[in-house]
Amino acid sequence: MQLGYTLVYVADVAATVDFYERAFGLSRRFVHESGTYAEMETGATALAFAAETLAESHGFSIRPNRSGEVAAAFELCLVCDSPEQAYDHAVAAGAIALKPTELKPWGQKVAYVRDLNGCLVELCTAMGG
Amino acid sequence: MPQATDYHELPAPAPDLARIEALWSFEASSAGEHLVLPDGRMDLIVRFEVDADGQVSGTTVIVAGPAQTTARVNVRAQERFFGIRFRIGWGGACLGVDPARLRDTTLSGTDAERLIGDDAQRLRAATTVTALHEALLDCARRRSQQAADVSAETTRAIDLLHRSGGRASQTELAAASGLAPRSLHRRIAATVGLSYKAFASVLRFQRTMRLLAQQPATSLGQAALEGGYSDQAHMTREFRRHGGFTPGTRPPAVLIGMPLGGLAETFKQSGGEAG
Numbered sequence: 181m182q183l184g185y186t187l188v189y190v191a192d193v194a195a196t197v198d199f200y201e202r203a204f205g206l207s208r209r210f211v212h213e214s215g216t217y218a219e220m221e222t223g224a225t226a227l228a229f230a231a232e233t234l235a236e237s238h239g240f241s242i243r244p245n246r247s248g249e250v251a252a253a254f255e256l257c258l259v260c261d262s263p264e265q266a267y268d269h270a271v272a273a274g275a276i277a278l279k280p281t282e283l284k285p286w287g288q289k290v291a292y293v294r295d296l297n298g299c300l301v302e303l304c305t306a307m308g309g
Numbered sequence: 310m311p312q313a314t315d316y317h318e319l320p321a322p323a324p325d326l327a328r329i330e331a332l333w334s335f336e337a338s339s340a341g342e343h344l345v346l347p348d349g350r351m352d353l354i355v356r357f358e359v360d361a362d363g364q365v366s367g368t369t370v371i372v373a374g375p376a377q378t379t380a381r382v383n384v385r386a387q388e389r390f391f392g393i394r395f396r397i398g399w400g401g402a403c404l405g406v407d408p409a410r411l412r413d414t415t416l417s418g419t420d421a422e423r424l425i426g427d428d429a430q431r432l433r434a435a436t437t438v439t440a441l442h443e444a445l446l447d448c449a450r451r452r453s454q455q456a457a458d459v460s461a462e463t464t465r466a467i468d469l470l471h472r473s474g475g476r477a478s479q480t481e482l483a484a485a486s487g488l489a490p491r492s493l494h495r496r497i498a499a500t501v502g503l504s505y506k507a508f509a510s511v512l513r514f515q516r517t518m519r520l521l522a523q524q525p526a527t528s529l530g531q532a533a534l535e536g537g538y539s540d541q542a543h544m545t546r547e548f549r550r551h552g553g554f555t556p557g558t559r560p561p562a563v564l565i566g567m568p569l570g571g572l573a574e575t576f577k578q579s580g581g582e583a584g
Binding site: 247248249250268271276277278279280294 | 473474476477520523524525526527528531534535537
């Protein structure tokens with residue numbers, strides 16, 4: 181088994197893709213013409229967004245992520261060279277500032293923000309990099 | 310000017326101190342007023358002075374109940390404090406007192422000594438800093454072991470509320486802890502000494518203060534959203550109530566005697582020296 185995709189159900193796929201491009205400097209790999217599904221260029225493990233309405237049509241119900249609510253208990257980790265710059269850039273683009281960059285005892289630099297939907301996003305350097 | 314480094318956690322053997330969040334030390338580098346922000350926890354504190362030969366004098370015992378408002382403490386230069394901070398929800402059980410009785414109350418001197426009985430004599434008998442530290446550690450261990458039990462459901466609900474930064478609803482807490490909503494309300498009040506509403510509000514205040522204490526600080530609008538307030542006006546009202554200041558005119562972190570916030574912050578600060 182391998183981790184293929186992380187898929188986040190969101191209220192507005194286009195707005196989320198746009199936000200991830202502006203705030204985190206990612207680019208879109210694929211956006212379906214229906215506007216209900218998109219993938220970002222994130223290396224081997226794709227980050228994808230699907231419309232919340234799709235969840236219902238798949239036959240399950242979800243608890244939506246919202247920036248006004250307590251964050252769900254998961255995070256997306258984006259690896260970069262400079263979490264400091266990435267953090268400032270993301271916050272300037274409208275991400276909620278949660279925790280500025282800290283150097284962890286194991287040598288990793290880590291910062292946290294929340295995205296436009298309220299999902300936790302970790303900005304960090306590569307482990308052992 | 311008080312310094313942020315005036316506060317330290319004391320090294321303590323953790324396993325037999327399950328109900329203790331931290332042993333701490335505070336030594337004022339200069340005289341001044343320190344703010345102690347409310348965090349809903351209870352502390353057993355000794356206030357003392359040390360002379361040039363390392364002799365301890367003037368030991369006063371203090372018991373701080375669960376607070377909703379900020380305390381302003383005048384500290385003389387070189388005055389020292391050792392404290393036991395009980396884990397949230399365990400202060401009453403460890404001290405054998407109904408925490409609601411000590412809400413927004415600080416007992417000092419004989420009142421505090423009456424409450425903790427023989428422990429007060431042991432603390433007051435210590436004549437050196439090392440002996441006082443030992444006596445405090447002993448007291449923490451004994452209090453932790455002899456504490457009346459708090460039910461697992463109640464602990465779970467309190468921890469969840471803490472972890473959510475005061476944002477988990479009573480319905481969520483009831484569902485996650487297995488308590489009926491009415492007993493949840495009663496148990497939190499009996500264990501913490503504050504009502505669910507007051508306790509949640511204190512936790513939101515603490516967490517939002519931490520967000521605002523960061524460099525660069527979160528904007529006030531974002532802090533209100535992330536802190537769980539319905540809007541910025543709501544945040545301002547609650548800051549006035551708990552802190553006596555508005556988010557925009559909050560005091561600088563160095564004036565705050567205790568570190569902000571929860572367990573994570575406390576662990577990060579650990580490693581200070583006892584002597």
